[in-house]
Amino acid sequence: MNNIKSTFSIKDLENLTGIKAHTIRIWEKRYNLLQPNRTDTNIRFYSLESLQKLLNISYLNNNGFKISKIAALKSDDIPKLVKEVVQSDSTNNHTIDAFKLAMLNFDPKLFYDTFNGLEKEKEFMAIFYEDLIPLLSQIGLLWQTDTITPAHEHFITSLIRNKILIHTENILSKTTIKSDTVYVLYLPDNEVHELGLMLINYQLVANGHQSIFLGQSVPMQSLEDILSYYDNITFISYFTVKPEKDDINDYIQSFSKTLLKKPSTKLWILGRMLEEIDLTSLPRQIVPFESIKDLVKKL
Structure with a gap:
């Protein structure tokens, strides 16, 4: 049917x-x-x-x-x-509309045709900042208002994920590591919104940094294993829906106590749930960022 x-x-x-x-x-x-x-x-x-x-x-x-x-x-x-x-x-209005139609029709060809057309005019990251990030913001609102179903959201994000993976793989063979810092990218338990984290991973690789991408729903105790392998670690996480409002401050405190024992170990955090944290009271080793662009500037 x-x-x-x-x-x-x-x-x-x-x-x-x-x-x-x-x-x-x-x-x-x-x-x-x-x-x-x-x-x-x-x-x-x-x-x-x-x-x-x-x-x-x-x-x-x-x-x-x-x-x-x-x-x-x-x-x-x-x-x-x-x-x-x-x-x-020079605006991106029609492009975003084309991506919306691809999503509504479950039409991967329209998505790839639109994306590939953009690649003839723009660099990969410009497509994200100018077209896909605004699209994802609109998709969030459309999902909240029941205009689209979760299936629509999963469909379009899987296509975007494929594009990030392809570009990350392509650039891995062309870059050399130029930093002693190791970046460990992960999402906390039950957090599955990984596109932002994947985009940061691409930026790290493109800039010659060593990046370990752990992905979705990583328990804190699993992160402890990484500490014995490297001296200078910066963890990066994206809090979109997890940890929840009532748990996020406890999570931050527990992370600091468990994983930030060495001054050279840091945690960089982004995402909507940062609104629930008193950012002025964060430990010195934990750095919040308003956007991916702000974090990339820090690299």
């Missing part, structure tokens, strides 16, 4: 395009831009084609085209005009 999401509520369209539901209704009534279907109880719902059209309309409108001019175009001419504008457009 094909369970790909193919119908959308007007609230879904608002979340996916950024266009208010009220505006969508006005455009329907005044310009006949979309033709929604209706349920037996007279509630609007829209096709995937309508979503595609609205994303294109939104893109053109954000690039200075009046809605009346867009409405006068034939439906087939709208995507053609979008392609023309994209070629001279």
Whole structure:
């Protein structure tokens, strides 16, 4: 059975395009831009084609085209005009929309075609900072509002993960280690959001640092084994949902007591859960960062 999401509520369209539901209704009534279907109880719902059209309309409108001019175009001419504008457009709006459509359709070809097109114009890290990180931020909101399912999120993040792995492998053979510090990258117990950590790993490798990537859900006691192998260790972790609010301060204290016995051992931390920590009271060996960019500057 094909369970790909193919119908959308007007609230879904608002979340996916950024266009208010009220505006969508006005455009329907005044310009006949979309033709929604209706349920037996007279509630609007829209096709995937309508979503595609609205994303294109939104893109053109954000690039200075009046809605009346867009409405006068034939439906087939709208995507053609979008392609023309994209070629001279320095923003990433349409790229993010293409990634969204790839996610909604579970369409890996559209994802890779879009990504590979970007690689002809930008460096790998620029794609992340300018296109994929904003996309992931939007995906988080879409998931919270039930516009997409966890399956959509897993699908798109697995494709992004593949790209990071490929680029990391390619650069490993071209770099030499130039630092005595060993960076150990891990996520705490039950934390599985690893894309940010993978991106940091890529940056470390690209800059000639020795990086040991341990990945998801690593118990603290497992980290102790690393201490006997190296003298200068900097642990790096990304706290997205774990440790939870009530546990995070205890986790920090326990980490400091267990693993930061030597002055040369440090812990660098990022992620949303840092909001739950009193950053001014952290031990000297624990350094918080607001973003991946800030951490990379420290390397």
